[in-house]
Amino acid sequence: MKLGVLCSGGKDSWSACSRALETDEVACLISVRSKNDASYMFHTPDVHLVPLQAKAAGIPLVTVETEGVEEAELADLVRAIALAVEKYGIEGIVTGALMSVYQATRVQRICRELGLWCFNPLWYTDPDAYMERLIASGFSVIVTGVFSAPFTEDWLGRAIDEKALADLRKYVKTDRITLTGEGGEYETLVLDAPFFRQRIVIRETKKEYANYRGVLTITRAELVSK
């Protein structure tokens, strides 16, 4: 089946894409760039790098912009999906939803309206096993946003590796974060994946951080061979 993967640039979108590539044809990525940092639906830090990721993966990309106003932003998602149907003939949508009923419900409804299949291959997956698999399978993922205690500034740009995972596990116990960041505690960006033809190298960044909230903005990045 020809599928379109909703892609925010983070680990969950790309993991879902990786899983979809095992069973189906990923005809395109679909990215919604939100101007609202607090968007309910769309992850925002460094979403401007999705085109570079798409190039690294060799998968076409459909992008639309949204003001990010709750519920109204869904109309922009419908527009993006409809465009992907028209351009690439997709028959279904793949999301990286882990436990968000809010996101899953809305995408399911849109797919029903448009007569598309909807797949959420990470849905209610075991968080610990998922994070382990992500690291073991060769994804290169960094933290690009932190939005809760106890994340300090040095988490911005930090790679999600075994050591970081151990710290996250600790925070689950001490600060009740979700291990995967599903609660919006942190956001990520994928620099490399097993199926990427090239990998992303970051050349310049800008950090903003105060009171356990911060964002790493990547101002210059490029693709290099693997």
Next chain:
Amino acid sequence: MILLVDLAGTLGSLSRDEYVGPVARIVAAAGYEWNEAHYAGISPKTITGADGIILCGTALKDNAFAEHMQNLAWLRDARVPVLGICAGAEALCLVFGGRLIPACEIGMTEVRVIQADPVLGEPRVFTAYEVHTFACEPPAGWITTAVSDVCVQVFRHPGRPVFGVMFHPEVRNDAVVERFCGICRDR
């Protein structure tokens, strides 16, 4: 061992992780071993050794199982507890002579337990996650134990531990699957 049946249109589909995987997690956490099989490949040997059977849901557009009900005829004679979730409830409904009707619910929905039920507990109201475009008119003689504003939510066989649940208990209502595991254990 609990046998998890994948009702997706094709074996190894992308929807397997979404509808079978989360149920497997709950069964394992309840201390039960589990196996899984695709509905098109089930033989008497597959069922041997199962203490219970869970028929898992499918993607919203996937109703292929309903066109191949001969593959599920063995459910009539299953002598172990059976829990049908969403598409699984629809499969039970069809196997035992009920009917499917168009009725769509997507998202969190209020479910009212109208009669105490082994997998639901006492009468109460709770919210549950729904993803279906059809609902069941349960087979004659079956007992309806929960409803929503749109359709029958839970129904059971009058004489055997066979349950149909339209909502997805694997999302925020693990206790339904845990109670079902308890029923399998206690037999």
